[in-house]
Amino acid sequence: MTGKTRIVFWGSPGIAASFLRDLVHNHSDRFVITACVTQTEKTIQRQGKTAARSKVHDTALELGLPVLTPKSVKKEAREILSTLSTFGYDLFVVVAYGKILPQSIIDAPPLKSVNFHGSLLPLLRGASPIEHSLLYGFRETGWTLQRIVEKLDAGDIIAQSQVVIDENETTGTLYEKLSADLIQNGAQMLADYADGKVTPRPQDESAATHCGKISAEDGRLNFERPAHEIFNRCRAFTPRPGVFAMFRGKKVKLALSPPPVPLPTRGEGVPEAGVGTLTKHGKTDLSVVCGDGNVLNIVSVTPEGKKPMAVADFMNGYRLQDGDRFE
Structure with a gap:
């Protein structure tokens, strides 16, 4: 598309917050972040109850961006879209938001909704791909930019980037590598998609693997x-x-x-x-x-x-x- 792409950014943890900051500071010539959606504040029991905001929430406030924190995306979908329409959007970008989007939200933007998933799909669909890439002894992982569909992490692949996993890598060090890779490659992936320069390809369902939440x-x-x-x-x-x-x-x-x-x-x-x-x-x-x-x-x-x-x-x-x- 011509002109700047208006993005509503959906995310929660630090790895998403770093990418949000990069898009605002280093790619304002190509994208405009009009609003952010993140998880609600969590109560932490530490010498009394303390409400803790997500990293994306803190970063959005720092950047002067509007923030929405719906408790239930599914139940509040109509209200969310009504509020976001006042800010404007062409594309919804999701990075570790932590909740599943209903179809009405997925389909709302002209360019639909896309998600950065922390594995080379169709491998490791699910909640903890970074941890499971180490648990299974992978030597390589990366990011997949995919179209969001109703089935979890099963959307067409738009683009991928690869990250080498060292022998003594931990989840902590791999998060840092993946964060740096997302900052290096993520904006270009989004630009190519928004400009229609890539043809998304279906995932190979026969090769799909899954991972759940960590306890x-x-x-x-x-x-x-x-x-x-x-x-x-x-x-x-x-x-x-x-x-x-x-x-x-x-x-x-x-x-x-x-x-x-x-x-x-x-x-x-x-x-x-x-x-x-x-x-x-x-x-x-x-x-x-x-x-x-x-x-x-x-x-x-x-x-x-x-x-x-x-x-x-x-x-x-x-x-x-x-x-x-x-x-």
């Missing part, structure tokens, strides 16, 4: 699994919600890392010990035996209700005995 219980480690799977779970759930095991009947959060050399097999030096068994190496190093006979090094331990402990402090404070194990 704290997902961080529980099962040391009967192979070492690489356990380490991938640590990567996926760092920094949140973290990973944990049980030690002497109590919950302990863990930080693990693979050894700097290939993991040995039982025949190459790993003790004949059961899975989860803790193995001391001198006074400062500790490892745990995994289901494939390989070991992972323990970086730190956080007992329930306490601060993180260095491995040496954990070994001394809990007077580790032969046969102690994580369960």
